[in-house]
Amino acid sequence: xxxxTQTPRYLIKTRGQQVTLSCxxxxxxxxxxxxxxxxxxxxxxxxxxxxxxxxxKGNFPGRFSGRQFSNSRxxxxxxxxxxxxxALYLCASSGRGQGGRETQYFGPGTRLLVL
Amino acid sequence: xxxxxxxxxxLSVQEGDNSIINCAYSNSASDYFIWYKQExxxxxxxxxxxxxNMDKRQGQRVTVLLNKTVKHxxxxxxxxxxGDSAVYxxxxxxxxxxxxxxxxxxxxxx
Numbered sequence: 001x002x003x004x005t006q007t008p009r010y011l012i013k014t015r016g017q018q019v020t021l022s023c024x025x026x027x028x029x030x031x032x033x034x035x036x037x038x039x040x041x042x043x044x045x046x047x048x049x050x051x052x053x054x055x056x057k058g059n060f061p062g063r064f065s066g067r068q069f070s071n072s073r074x075x076x077x078x079x080x081x082x083x084x085x086x087a088l089y090l091c092a093s094s095g096r097g098q099g100g101r102e103t104q105y106f107g108p109g110t111r112l113l114v115l
Numbered sequence: 116x117x118x119x120x121x122x123x124x125x126l127s128v129q130e131g132d133n134s135i136i137n138c139a140y141s142n143s144a145s146d147y148f149i150w151y152k153q154e155x156x157x158x159x160x161x162x163x164x165x166x167x168n169m170d171k172r173q174g175q176r177v178t179v180l181l182n183k184t185v186k187h188x189x190x191x192x193x194x195x196x197x198g199d200s201a202v203y204x205x206x207x208x209x210x211x212x213x214x215x216x217x218x219x220x221x222x223x224x225x
Binding site: 042 | 147149156157159160161164208218
């Protein structure tokens with residue numbers, strides 16, 4: 001079974017631009033979570049989607065948004081990029097719909113650099 | 116807010132020795148705990164998990180111990196190998212999200 005895939009793997013943007021990242025979960029998984037990883041803050045939870053609905057959200061500004069499609073694929077969008085948004089963005093999927101109470105499997109991440 | 120933390124940011128281990136990585140958590144409502152391993156340039160890789168109604172779980176060369184009384188989690192790796200060199204994260208699960216600790220960088224000496 002294929003793992004979680006994320007595209008693109010690397011991205012360079014400038015301040016003020018917006019970016020959309022994509023995540024395809026493991027086949028059959030309906031829950032998708034997004035995390036931001038930086039050297040200073042570690043792994044921070046952004047939001048989680050299940051059956052196209054956002055179930056939980058972390059403490060990030062409204063510039064960070066996401067959505068999930070009927071095939072469970074998910075996208076996250078960051079508008080008005082800031083230098084501090086440079087990070088590795090990780091997507092994780094899980095199967096049984098119990099969210100944080102079940103194993104989440106991570107993709108390789110998208111490395112975003114904001115100049 | 117609630118957070119999960121690791122006691123040591125780095126750990127150096129002789130190849131063949133056993134490794135113990137510790138983690139303290141603060142959310143008493145967390146009912147699920149996971150250990151992940153992250154190698155450079157990759158996403159976190161699942162190692163082992165444990166539910167709050169257990170205090171020990173074993174996998175292949177790994178054992179996770181949970182002490183709810185003192186809110187402590189540990190990962191034991193038996194016969195550490197060079198391929199075990201990575202950053203190890205503990206995570207606690209609650210309310211549809213995982214909260215991660217800062218990570219412990221494990222370096223295996225030949």
